[in-house]
Amino acid sequence: MATIKPFAALRPRPDLAARICELPYDTLSSAEARVLAGGNPLSFFHVSKPEVDLPVGVDPHAPAVYAQGRENFARLITQGALRPDREPAFYLYRQVMGRHAQVGLVATASCEEYLLGLIKKHELTRPDKEDDRVRHVEALNAQTGPAFLAYRAAPALDEMVAEKIAGAPDVDFTAHDGVRHTSWTIADAPTIQRFQAEFERVPSLYVADGHHRTAAAARIYQKRHGTGGSANFLAVIFPHNQLQILPYHRVLKDLNGLTPEALLQKLGAIAALRANGAPQPSRPRELGLYLGGRWHALEFRKPNSGATNPGENLDVTLLQNLILGPLFDIADPRTSQRIHFVGGIRGPAELERLVNSGECACAFSLHPTSMEDLMTIADAGGLMPPKSTWFEPKLRDAMFCHLLGSK
Numbered sequence: 235m236a237t238i239k240p241f242a243a244l245r246p247r248p249d250l251a252a253r254i255c256e257l258p259y260d261t262l263s264s265a266e267a268r269v270l271a272g273g274n275p276l277s278f279f280h281v282s283k284p285e286v287d288l289p290v291g292v293d294p295h296a297p298a299v300y301a302q303g304r305e306n307f308a309r310l311i312t313q314g315a316l317r318p319d320r321e322p323a324f325y326l327y328r329q330v331m332g333r334h335a336q337v338g339l340v341a342t343a344s345c346e347e348y349l350l351g352l353i354k355k356h357e358l359t360r361p362d363k364e365d366d367r368v369r370h371v372e373a374l375n376a377q378t379g380p381a382f383l384a385y386r387a388a389p390a391l392d393e394m395v396a397e398k399i400a401g402a403p404d405v406d407f408t409a410h411d412g413v414r415h416t417s418w419t420i421a422d423a424p425t426i427q428r429f430q431a432e433f434e435r436v437p438s439l440y441v442a443d444g445h446h447r448t449a450a451a452a453r454i455y456q457k458r459h460g461t462g463g464s465a466n467f468l469a470v471i472f473p474h475n476q477l478q479i480l481p482y483h484r485v486l487k488d489l490n491g492l493t494p495e496a497l498l499q500k501l502g503a504i505a506a507l508r509a510n511g512a513p514q515p516s517r518p519r520e521l522g523l524y525l526g527g528r529w530h531a532l533e534f535r536k537p538n539s540g541a542t543n544p545g546e547n548l549d550v551t552l553l554q555n556l557i558l559g560p561l562f563d564i565a566d567p568r569t570s571q572r573i574h575f576v577g578g579i580r581g582p583a584e585l586e587r588l589v590n591s592g593e594c595a596c597a598f599s600l601h602p603t604s605m606e607d608l609m610t611i612a613d614a615g616g617l618m619p620p621k622s623t624w625f626e627p628k629l630r631d632a633m634f635c636h637l638l639g640s641k
Contacts, residue, residue: 480578
């Protein structure tokens with residue numbers, strides 16, 4: 235079962251939402267955020283990436299940065315740009331990106347169920363990134379960026395959602411990147427109870443995106459012993475069949491002492507290799523390699539039918555285990571400084587730019603992991619390599635905030 239609870243959200247004033255709501259803090263650099271927040275005092279980057287208000291080069295984890303975020307958050311509330319709802323509610327949040335649309339239920343999920351494994355994860359987290367989220371939430375005493383959760387689609391929930399979004403929305407705006415964001419409020423007790431009852435029939439929730447947010451929320455829950463609102467964490471929960479996963483590509487800083495010719499020879503012994511490949515693989519078990527100004531295609535041999543872990547045959551796992559580890563000596567991509575990750579939204583053109591500029595030596599493009607693979611691996615208690623999935627569109631920070639209250 236999945237326990238969800240309504241909450242009184244802190245939300246942007248509808249006419250200001252387009253100026254306030256921003257991409258998640260971890261999807262862009264401080265420099266990019268500084269440009270986007272420039273000239274817009276309402277931009278939530280002043281809260282989620284408050285280093286934009288301090289001198290260039292400041293340590294983004296310095297105490298002064300978190301203090302600046304707290305000050306900026308309080309100012310948005312005092313000005314009335316962010317306003318608290320009076321009563322607990324659920325919310326529906328629809329995003330439209332081109333032809334793709336998805337609608338999720340905004341609620342708070344249980345930290346205890348996360349710790350018990352009923353809310354399933356598929357990636358390990360980094361302690362330093364957890365620490366950053368803990369410090370940010372503690373400074374604000376609020377969760378301002380939701381975790382992105384999924385559940386196996388249920389017809390009854392689909393019908394309930396469709397019924398509610400037929401009405402007029404509370405907030406409706408199109409962001410500067412062209413993604414449309416719309417929300418509705420579910421405040422009547424009978425409908426709240428219906429949603430809770432239907433989610434009690436959902437066997438599991440899955441962390442699609444936001445592993446560090448959920449891990450940080452669980453740490454705060456343990457520290458505060460569930461006081462205030464700390465027993466639950468902010469989440470937007472989507473049916474799995476509405477989600478869009480883009481690939482997460484890899485770029486390498488060097489060839490680990492190999493010449494391009496030697497690398498191609500070694501790769502040819504691992505997978506079928508052909509020149510003039512497509513920048514974006516069209517099917518699983520195929521990779522794109524950008525090296526020396528041209529694309530090559532790599533196709534892995536037949537899957538390992540005797541694999542005991544369902545994640546062993548994922549493209550990202552094969553790339554790590556057969557290529558990045560043995561040929562590039564990258565044992566742990568979470569900590570190595572010789573590998574970088576490029577989200578699929580930036581496309582193969584970004585991989586070409588990084589290599590052509592000399593910043594990197596080569597790049598691997600991947601086919602996206604499927605939602606079915608993610609859930610199967612999570613159900614088996616398995617883990618995927620870091621940066622295996624890139625979900626689009628991204629949830630906007632400040633669209634809904636969860637105030638934690640007394641400690």
